[in-house]
Amino acid sequence: MKNYNHKTIELKIQREWEKKKIYSVSEKSKKLKFYGLVEFPYPSGEGLHIGHPRSYTAMDIIARKRRMEGMNVLYSIGWDAFGLPTENYAIKTGIQPAIVTKKNTDTFRKQLKSLGFSFDWSREINTTDPKYYKWTQWIFLQFFKKGLAYKAKSYINWCPKDKIGLANEEAVGGICDRCGSATEKREKEQWMLAITKYADRLDKDLDLVDYPERVKIQQKNWIGKSEGSEILFKIPLSSFFVKVFTTRPDTLFGVTYVVLAPEHQLVAKLFDQIENKKEVQKFIEDTKKKTELERTAENKNKTGIELKGIKALNPANNEEVPVWIADYVLADYGTGAVMAVPQHDARDREFAEKYNLPIIDKPLVDAKEITKKVGGKIVTKFKLRDWVFSRQRYWGEPIPIINCEKCGSVPVPEKDLPVKLPEVKSYKPTNNGESPLASILKWVNVKCPKCKGKAKRETDTMPNWAGSSWYYLRYTDPKNNKVFADPKKMKYWLGNKSGQGGVDWYNGGMEHTTLHLLYSRFWHKFLYDLKLVPTIEPYQKRTSHGMILGEGGVKMSKSLGNVVNPDDIVKTYGADTLRVYEMFIGPFEESVAWSTESIIGSRRFIEKVWRLRNKAEESPKNFSGPRDKSQTIQNPSASLPLQKLLHKTIKKVGEDIENMRFNTAISAMMILATEMEKVETVDVEDFKKFLQILAPFAPHIVEEIWQNLREKKSISFSEWPKYDENLIKDKEIKIAVQVNGKFRTEILIEVDEKEEIVKNKALKNEIVLKYMMGGSPKKVIYVKNRLINILT
RNA sequence: GCCCAGGUGGCGGAAUUGGUAGACGCGAUAGACUCAAAAUCUAUUGAUGGCAACAUCAUGAGAGUUCGAUUCUCUCCCUGGGCACCA
Numbered sequence A: 001m002k003n004y005n006h007k008t009i010e011l012k013i014q015r016e017w018e019k020k021k022i023y024s025v026s027e028k029s030k031k032l033k034f035y036g037l038v039e040f041p042y043p044s045g046e047g048l049h050i051g052h053p054r055s056y057t058a059m060d061i062i063a064r065k066r067r068m069e070g071m072n073v074l075y076s077i078g079w080d081a082f083g084l085p086t087e088n089y090a091i092k093t094g095i096q097p098a099i100v101t102k103k104n105t106d107t108f109r110k111q112l113k114s115l116g117f118s119f120d121w122s123r124e125i126n127t128t129d130p131k132y133y134k135w136t137q138w139i140f141l142q143f144f145k146k147g148l149a150y151k152a153k154s155y156i157n158w159c160p161k162d163k164i165g166l167a168n169e170e171a172v173g174g175i176c177d178r179c180g181s182a183t184e185k186r187e188k189e190q191w192m193l194a195i196t197k198y199a200d201r202l203d204k205d206l207d208l209v210d211y212p213e214r215v216k217i218q219q220k221n222w223i224g225k226s227e228g229s230e231i232l233f234k235i236p237l238s239s240f241f242v243k244v245f246t247t248r249p250d251t252l253f254g255v256t257y258v259v260l261a262p263e264h265q266l267v268a269k270l271f272d273q274i275e276n277k278k279e280v281q282k283f284i285e286d287t288k289k290k291t292e293l294e295r296t297a298e299n300k301n302k303t304g305i306e307l308k309g310i311k312a313l314n315p316a317n318n319e320e321v322p323v324w325i326a327d328y329v330l331a332d333y334g335t336g337a338v339m340a341v342p343q344h345d346a347r348d349r350e351f352a353e354k355y356n357l358p359i360i361d362k363p364l365v366d367a368k369e370i371t372k373k374v375g376g377k378i379v380t381k382f383k384l385r386d387w388v389f390s391r392q393r394y395w396g397e398p399i400p401i402i403n404c405e406k407c408g409s410v411p412v413p414e415k416d417l418p419v420k421l422p423e424v425k426s427y428k429p430t431n432n433g434e435s436p437l438a439s440i441l442k443w444v445n446v447k448c449p450k451c452k453g454k455a456k457r458e459t460d461t462m463p464n465w466a467g468s469s470w471y472y473l474r475y476t477d478p479k480n481n482k483v484f485a486d487p488k489k490m491k492y493w494l495g496n497k498s499g500q501g502g503v504d505w506y507n508g509g510m511e512h513t514t515l516h517l518l519y520s521r522f523w524h525k526f527l528y529d530l531k532l533v534p535t536i537e538p539y540q541k542r543t544s545h546g547m548i549l550g551e552g553g554v555k556m557s558k559s560l561g562n563v564v565n566p567d568d569i570v571k572t573y574g575a576d577t578l579r580v581y582e583m584f585i586g587p588f589e590e591s592v593a594w595s596t597e598s599i600i601g602s603r604r605f606i607e608k609v610w611r612l613r614n615k616a617e618e619s620p621k622n623f624s625g626p627r628d629k630s631q632t633i634q635n636p637s638a639s640l641p642l643q644k645l646l647h648k649t650i651k652k653v654g655e656d657i658e659n660m661r662f663n664t665a666i667s668a669m670m671i672l673a674t675e676m677e678k679v680e681t682v683d684v685e686d687f688k689k690f691l692q693i694l695a696p697f698a699p700h701i702v703e704e705i706w707q708n709l710r711e712k713k714s715i716s717f718s719e720w721p722k723y724d725e726n727l728i729k730d731k732e733i734k735i736a737v738q739v740n741g742k743f744r745t746e747i748l749i750e751v752d753e754k755e756e757i758v759k760n761k762a763l764k765n766e767i768v769l770k771y772m773m774g775g776s777p778k779k780v781i782y783v784k785n786r787l788i789n790i791l792t
Numbered sequence B: 001g002c003c004c005a006g007g008u009g010g011c012g013g014a015a016u017u018g019g020u021a022g023a024c025g026c027g028a029u030a031g032a033c034u035c036a037a038a039a040u041c042u043a044u045u046g047a048u049g050g051c052a053a054c055a056u057c058a059u060g061a062g063a064g065u066u067c068g069a070u071u072c073u074c075u076c077c078c079u080g081g082g083c084a085c086c087a
Helices: A006-020 A052-068 A084-093 A097-114 A130-145 A195-208 A213-223 A249-254 A265-269 A277-289 A292-297 A346-354 A367-373 A487-494 A516-529 A566-573 A575-584 A596-618 A629-634 A640-658 A662-678 A684-694 A699-708 A755-764 A766-772
Strands: A033-038 A072-075 A149-159 A164-166 A184-193 A226-234 A241-246 A257-260 A304-314 A319-326 A337-340 A377-381 A401-404 A408-411 A445-447 A454-457 A505-509 A542-545 A732-739 A742-750 A779-783 A787-791
Touching: A006 A097, A006 A575, A006 A699, A033 A052, A033 A487, A052 A072, A052 A505, A052 A542, A052 A575, A052 A640, A084 A097, A097 A566, A130 A149, A130 A408, A130 A516, A195 A213, A195 A516, A213 A516, A226 A249, A226 A367, A241 A249, A241 A257, A241 A337, A249 A367, A257 A304, A277 A304, A277 A319, A337 A346, A367 A377, A566 A575, A566 A596, A575 A596, A575 A662, A575 A699, A596 A662, A596 A684, A596 A699, A640 A662, A640 A684, A662 A684, A684 A699, A732 A766, A742 A755, A742 A766, A755 A766, A755 A779, A755 A787
Parallel strands: A033 A072, A033 A505, A257 A319, A505 A542, A732 A787
Antiparallel strands: A149 A164, A149 A184, A226 A241, A226 A304, A226 A377, A257 A337, A304 A319, A401 A408, A401 A454, A445 A454, A732 A742, A779 A787
């Protein structure tokens, strides 16, 4: 028997899969479908990160198990390729982003193929492909037509030295990460998507999906639904009112002051009546200088100033209360004004104590009644804000709008889609804050599709969240030129049980919980309303993997020099070993530290499986012709304890995969392999069952052995083994015996043995008698089939 | 400051969800095989005391509930991630 050579085996097997296209699927199947999804990668110049295979192997294991369970499985991959790093690389080198992207995706594809994922490569997609982004633009136009894409003033990060707009990521802490100078906020007209229109449904429909509780909590907190009242406080001697939003209208009698955001419109309107104009003006100026970060970080130093000469009338009792402005009240949440009840609110109390404002104890009243009585309104507010959808960048989907002086924003006619990205000389944003596209006059100057007059193209591009908001729909029908995906194909793959359904299982990172996951749910619901997708929600089930950190638990980074290249691991140990190691490394949902030293354990396990093949071959039963598989158990030469262990392992591995407890599944298979190695021969049928449950984890080596055992069909489509209930049940078990709560010995009992018999057995036990020291049992606690505790 | 995770041997981690803490793997030590090495196999491996049987202690710290707590409750400390002071 040859030595195990992962290089030749893995290459050979991968070529066979590719040649036969065994993982290509179509919806023309009578089998039940399963749609497994992983977040498609951003093809960075650094190549595949060692963390990518964690998620991809996990879903590959599930996909492979589903195939063996007889399902028609869609598992696909693509590239989320628009984005900043490629563009910045282009700015530095002058190489076209499209060329860089091509190079990077080629690398990623090769790397992913070397890991043996069972992707249907015929469905590969790329968000930067005009054939793909045609439909991203098309969906944008649907938003526009429904009035959900609109233009509004917003702020961008602006570096006054470099004269360019910056992404949040490039302006962390208000510092430009290119030149280190302080950034400013600059007002700019931007395209927005009205995600807030869907806030309530995005919140409520979380009840329909199977997401981890922590993901649901995070989404709910992000959406931030709260019910409360809007109440008007009149400003005496003026025609103005302060409109406050409160979730505690029942505390209205406890209000001792009102606080406005410094940017609140009323401050300017009432400015003439303010007695301390100078101080107020200075306070407002100071607040403006602070970045959002500084303002929100100053928890302990809430600052404010009273608007002297201005009062507000509490509508509950017509008493006058002072009006303040403070930086802790934000202009863009609620109404930008709050009523302060220091008696009932910790933050109001802190502020009141600092500035010596009164704290009064007034009665609590019924929230609804008081709201009605004072002419207020019961309202629901959300934290969620509309989505700024414009980027002044090159490497994104051009927003398909033509700006006409006469007609305003006019959508590009569908027949003219996609609006392709033109080639430019410089990828750097212009120094007046416009995208580099603005400098290509030939491209910009067009006729208005409506009036045929002079018009200009929109030069803003979309954020990279656009392409990833609908990619799972494109996988169902990746080459369609007529529609973004055929409704029939979507219906097949997404399922439609009374509007429920969606991708069956979507695994991804926690970092995408509030942005990508929420954005794509929003797009999906919008498309559902247009009757363009068959389900209310895009994903039925979502799970999250933990990060793979560097050795010792620190983040992997170039600067720390602790980046692990998956190519090196595949080369040295093989894809099967890397897959097994990444699944064995720790609990799937938690962050774990990489350890190159520990990989050897997974490699040893794989080699052990290779050696086990000899035991199976040497079994004389191999030459006795075909056998009835159901007779395996009665096979006289098969060891009963080993068979019991095999069937227990089949059960455990199956259950562990479903719960993504891959680490304990592998541990169980290691135990089984070690036990198999101890016996002289292993029944070939039993060994095959072991190979089958290992197949999703280490598909190459098992396929090779499978072929050697004269199996003609790929193990990938063999039937997932069933375990025998009778073999799993034990007749006798050991249970723990405690005396006064301390473990002292164990006794053998029959499973489900009567309590009386167990008690008698325990009380006769020598060791138990010794520890009871002649005393008599006062109380005996028996936990069935587990433990008996004797108290004296 | 708030929210969400998490804290168990030298290291990564198990523990049937309140029932024998440390499965499995790495590392380490000793032995077998070998001229030798590698590979493989066997044994030991939480700490302290003891020749040993064994005993005591031990799951971030401290309390509590319980016959029994890694698991539940409270207080505190630390690590990681997120944040929009959300009225």
